[in-house]
Amino acid sequence: MRKITDPKELQELCLEWRRQGMSIGLVPTMGFFHAGHLSLMDHVHPLCDRMVVTLFVNPTQFGPSEDLNSYPHDLENDARLAEKHGADILFAPEADAMYNPDHATWVQVPELARGLCGRTRPDHFQGVCTVVTKLFMLTQPTLAAFGQKDWQQLAIIRRMVQDLNIPVEIHGRPIVREADGLAMSSRNAYLTEEERACAPGIHAALKAAEKLVLEGECNAETVKNFIRTRITESVPMGRADYIELVTPDGIKPVESISGPVLAAVAVYMGKARLIDNQYIEV
Ligand code: PAF
Numbered sequence: 001m002r003k004i005t006d007p008k009e010l011q012e013l014c015l016e017w018r019r020q021g022m023s024i025g026l027v028p029t030m031g032f033f034h035a036g037h038l039s040l041m042d043h044v045h046p047l048c049d050r051m052v053v054t055l056f057v058n059p060t061q062f063g064p065s066e067d068l069n070s071y072p073h074d075l076e077n078d079a080r081l082a083e084k085h086g087a088d089i090l091f092a093p094e095a096d097a098m099y100n101p102d103h104a105t106w107v108q109v110p111e112l113a114r115g116l117c118g119r120t121r122p123d124h125f126q127g128v129c130t131v132v133t134k135l136f137m138l139t140q141p142t143l144a145a146f147g148q149k150d151w152q153q154l155a156i157i158r159r160m161v162q163d164l165n166i167p168v169e170i171h172g173r174p175i176v177r178e179a180d181g182l183a184m185s186s187r188n189a190y191l192t193e194e195e196r197a198c199a200p201g202i203h204a205a206l207k208a209a210e211k212l213v214l215e216g217e218c219n220a221e222t223v224k225n226f227i228r229t230r231i232t233e234s235v236p237m238g239r240a241d242y243i244e245l246v247t248p249d250g251i252k253p254v255e256s257i258s259g260p261v262l263a264a265v266a267v268y269m270g271k272a273r274l275i276d277n278q279y280i281e282v
Pocket of ligand 1: 150
């Protein structure tokens with residue numbers, strides 16, 4: 001595995017691979033790998049001639065009071081894991097190599113970015129879209145994989161790729177969970193022992209809501225209140241940022257459930273903000 005920090009070097013190598021007719025799979029990450037990241041690599045590796053894993057804690061997707069400077073990292077261990085899981089390149093640039101001081105170009109999908117996480121993180125998805133576009137331009141991937149835990153991010157990237165005719169296949173991959181149901185996230189490292197013990201209550205509330213809907217409840221407000229009550233009971237130190245039912249592709253609020261719906265939540269717990277979701281196939 002080759003470690004690259006220079007965007008130009010990455011681009012030249014990937015362009016050369018594409019000229020030679022090779023397919024390239026991309027796994028964009030912010031590092032501190034857990035089984036969710038590794039499952040993306042294991043999915044992409046057999047599908048492509050070359051796999052590029054990127055590790056970049058992208059400053060433009062963090063708000064001013066967010067955790068950019070404390071985001072967990074362990075580059076040495078990440079490099080070992082990426083190599084073990086088949087990466088040909090680990091691209092880990094510095095921020096100033098990715099953004100010129102006069103950077104002025106932004107990619108946005110405002111319609112899908114307004115709700116859910118966009119409400120409390122107004123510039124987040126603009127940062128994500130911009131860096132993902134840059135990573136696409138640098139790596140020329142034939143396919144790129146993203147986790148479904150960040151469902152809104154995935155929906156936005158799919159729409160961006162469609163609208164801008166970017167020639168890449170987007171693969172959304174299932175959420176990987178701890179044995180007790182907690183969705184894996186690098187930010188779980190922020191949880192205290194007490195917070196970690198009750199955090200699986202978030203997934204449990206979403207699963208219970210799925211059951212409620214599948215048993216016939218179609219009033220979204222009732223389902224949201226049900227999730228809120230469950231989370232309040234089982235995750236007492238949590239504070240919900242949002243609890244929403246939205247259309248899975250358009251991320252539009254749903255009032256009456258008559259088709260597939262996404263139940264999505266974000267919960268503040270101490271230093272962490274945990275997100276999770278449940279796709280409900282009605
Ligand atoms: O999901 C993430 O880790 C990030 O948002 C991504 C896609 C790597 C862009 O920085």
